Amino acid sequence: MTRLIRTIASVLFLAAVFTASAAAQGGNAPAITPAAASANAAVVQPFDVKAAVDAYLAKIPPEQRARSDAYFEGGYWLILWDFLATVVVMWLLLQFRWSARMRDLAERITRFRPLQTILYSVQLIVLASLLTFPLTVYEGYFREHKYGLSNQTFGPWMRDQAVMLAVSLVLGASLMMALFGVVRRLAKSWWVWGAVVAIMFSAFADLIAPVYIFPLFNTYSELQDRRVKDPILSMARANGIPASDVYVYDASRQSKRVGANVSGFAGTMRISLTDNLLNRCTLPEIEATMGHEMGHYVMNHQYKGLVFEGVLIFIGFAFLNWGLNACLARWGQNWGVRGITDVAVVPLAVLILSFYTFVLTPVENTITRTMEYEADIFGLNASQQADGEAEIDLKLGEYRKLDPGPLEEFIFFDHPSGRTRITAAMRWKAEHLQPAQGQLVRGRP
Ligand SMILES: [Zn+2]
Numbered sequence: 001m002t003r004l005i006r007t008i009a010s011v012l013f014l015a016a017v018f019t020a021s022a023a024a025q026g027g028n029a030p031a032i033t034p035a036a037a038s039a040n041a042a043v044v045q046p047f048d049v050k051a052a053v054d055a056y057l058a059k060i061p062p063e064q065r066a067r068s069d070a071y072f073e074g075g076y077w078l079i080l081w082d083f084l085a086t087v088v089v090m091w092l093l094l095q096f097r098w099s100a101r102m103r104d105l106a107e108r109i110t111r112f113r114p115l116q117t118i119l120y121s122v123q124l125i126v127l128a129s130l131l132t133f134p135l136t137v138y139e140g141y142f143r144e145h146k147y148g149l150s151n152q153t154f155g156p157w158m159r160d161q162a163v164m165l166a167v168s169l170v171l172g173a174s175l176m177m178a179l180f181g182v183v184r185r186l187a188k189s190w191w192v193w194g195a196v197v198a199i200m201f202s203a204f205a206d207l208i209a210p211v212y213i214f215p216l217f218n219t220y221s222e223l224q225d226r227r228v229k230d231p232i233l234s235m236a237r238a239n240g241i242p243a244s245d246v247y248v249y250d251a252s253r254q255s256k257r258v259g260a261n262v263s264g265f266a267g268t269m270r271i272s273l274t275d276n277l278l279n280r281c282t283l284p285e286i287e288a289t290m291g292h293e294m295g296h297y298v299m300n301h302q303y304k305g306l307v308f309e310g311v312l313i314f315i316g317f318a319f320l321n322w323g324l325n326a327c328l329a330r331w332g333q334n335w336g337v338r339g340i341t342d343v344a345v346v347p348l349a350v351l352i353l354s355f356y357t358f359v360l361t362p363v364e365n366t367i368t369r370t371m372e373y374e375a376d377i378f379g380l381n382a383s384q385q386a387d388g389e390a391e392i393d394l395k396l397g398e399y400r401k402l403d404p405g406p407l408e409e410f411i412f413f414d415h416p417s418g419r420t421r422i423t424a425a426m427r428w429k430a431e432h433l434q435p436a437q438g439q440l441v442r443g444r445p
Pocket of ligand 1: 292293296372375
């Protein structure tokens, strides 16, 4: 199993290295035949891709660069702190038998097992949220304000947290109920069917999110401004996308970040852009962004993501099964946990799975980053807005490091860095500067 993880990681690593070197080499425009060159003397200005990329990156003043680098690098540490916080909290719940006590309370209240699972899950989620709250408030509120990325005062932020807690109570308790239903019937092969349940649950959450969850935090409306709407709808039609699928939401309620996304699944799939994007960006920038989002849509990244996620969940559950049995044999009695069919085991399961996802951070990032890069290439071809793309990449650089090292990008970046994306845009531009020359070469006998 570890070999499988390593194989996946190394395949992805090679893919990333290949992509990175392709991006680095994609530099100069191709050599021009003498005939073509003389016929097009006026347009044969070699376009230096690297110089164009450097010129774009140089538009951001050093102090602004230092600030966004610091913000993004702080995020690397947060991956570690979040992981350690989860480990400490879950360990406390086990070691001091709080988990066992929450189970006992649930058992005193009802004899109906699915209801016991729900009661236990509610206690666990509320307690764990309270214990990790200091980190949550630093990460989600104070840090965002410190870097000037948030538009939200504390009251509305807390309201969003309360709604998020309510959503995780409903989703968490239902997932637990389904999983323990499986565990209690299939003690040996539970992890196989448990993984299937988790994958189906994840697909279901993706399906309902745009309709039932996101509207709890933001207001979605159809894009009205025809000057923006018409070119987007035209690009959508050109790429075979149902033309009514463009929504705007008030992301400015929470933050200053520009952005757009594709969400949903099957019938609920939709492309949405933020009001920040609409208000802060030029039409070429919006077109480049929407071209990127359409790339996700056309290349079925939602479904591919679910397949990748499914593989990781499956391996994760095998690891979970092994980890649970090994730990329970050693410490189960100390913790008052009766076995894997006992809900009191959940903090241990969370601990094992958070270790798994922590270690897999580069793999998960590389899966998404690779799809994001594909969407960039699609977006360039669809929108033909290479400079718009480069400008938007600089705006995204307000909260994402623009020019990291290759290893840093491989480990920590779930989207390509500014340099990678602007390089792709300028490479595209270089190849589209001399259309007449291409016709001439092809036109020769
Ligand atoms: Zn994307």
